[in-house]
Amino acid sequence: MMMILGMFVFSLPTLAYHELQRQTEWKHASTARVGLRDAHQYVGPGDDTITLSGWVAPELTGSLYSLDALRMMADTGKSWILIQGTGRILGSYRITSMTEGRSILDGSGGARRVEFSIALKRDDDGVLAMVGLGDIGDLKNMLSIDGMTSSIAGAAKNAVGSVVGNVVGGITSKYGGVVSEMKDKIGGSISGAIGSAADKFK
Numbered sequence: 001m002m003m004i005l006g007m008f009v010f011s012l013p014t015l016a017y018h019e020l021q022r023q024t025e026w027k028h029a030s031t032a033r034v035g036l037r038d039a040h041q042y043v044g045p046g047d048d049t050i051t052l053s054g055w056v057a058p059e060l061t062g063s064l065y066s067l068d069a070l071r072m073m074a075d076t077g078k079s080w081i082l083i084q085g086t087g088r089i090l091g092s093y094r095i096t097s098m099t100e101g102r103s104i105l106d107g108s109g110g111a112r113r114v115e116f117s118i119a120l121k122r123d124d125d126g127v128l129a130m131v132g133l134g135d136i137g138d139l140k141n142m143l144s145i146d147g148m149t150s151s152i153a154g155a156a157k158n159a160v161g162s163v164v165g166n167v168v169g170g171i172t173s174k175y176g177g178v179v180s181e182m183k184d185k186i187g188g189s190i191s192g193a194i195g196s197a198a199d200k201f202k
Contacts, residue, residue: 001085002016002017002084002085003017003052003082003083003084003085004081004082004083004085005070005073005080005081005082005093005095005120006073006078006080006081007073007080008066008069008070008073008080010052012061012062013061013062013063014062014063014066015054015056015062015063015066015067015070015116016054016056016061016062017052017053017054017118018053018054018055019052019053019054020050020051020052021050021051021053022048022049022050022051023047023048023049023051024045024046024047024048024049025045025046025047025048026042026044026045026046027042027043027044027045027046028040028041028042028043029041029043047121047122048091048121048122049096049119049120049121049122050082050090050093050119050120050122051117051118051119051120052117052118052120053115053116053117053118054115054116055113055114055115055116056113056114056116057112057113057114058110058111058112058114059112062114064114067098067100067114067116070095070098070118071098073095074094074095074096074098077094078094079092079093079094079123079124080092080093080094080095082120090122091122091124092122092123092124093120093121093122093123094120094121094123095118095119095120096119096120096121097118097119098116098117098118098119099116099117100114100115100116101114101115101116102114102115103115
């Protein structure tokens with residue numbers, strides 16, 4: 001497993017990205033001054049975006065149904081917890097755009113190579129607040145960084161379980177038969193990867 005976004009797992013059987021780019025911005029308001037450079041004041045964090053790009057070869061690895069699953073998640077307009085395969089929580093992100101390019105087409109129009117790019121934008125106020133641990137100032141009395149990591153992992157395990165349950169219920173009620181068909185195609189690999197992710201928080 002490379003990464004998990006809500007209920008979707010990025011991996012070789014589903015969708016393996018080849019490149020991850022992250023851009024983080026901070027907002028600084030400016031005021032013009034006569035004869036001087038503009039004055040600036042920090043007003044808070046700005047956009048935090050992640051772009052995942054790569055390609056799949058459906059005949060060898062990856063599944064086009066994975067792109068359909070991500071589009072269905074984006075259609076809900078919700079944000080999803082993003083967790084690396086290492087167990088690191090990146091925050092809550094929503095899917096803002098997807099691009100797809102198909103090449104090496106066969107006689108029926110099927111593509112042997114499909115390139116993709118997925119843009120995610122963060123919308124939470126911090127990982128600690130997201131998992132119910134409050135501000136970092138509340139954690140200053142912890143004895144070590146290991147203690148904080150353990151606390152975050154425990155809270156995240158419960159958060160991920162709750163989010164995945166809500167996502168599955170919401171999408172199933174909206175898309176019914178489509179989800180059932182997609183589940184038959186990639187359900188086994190996704191379930192296995194989610195199990196692996198949960199083990200990291202034990």
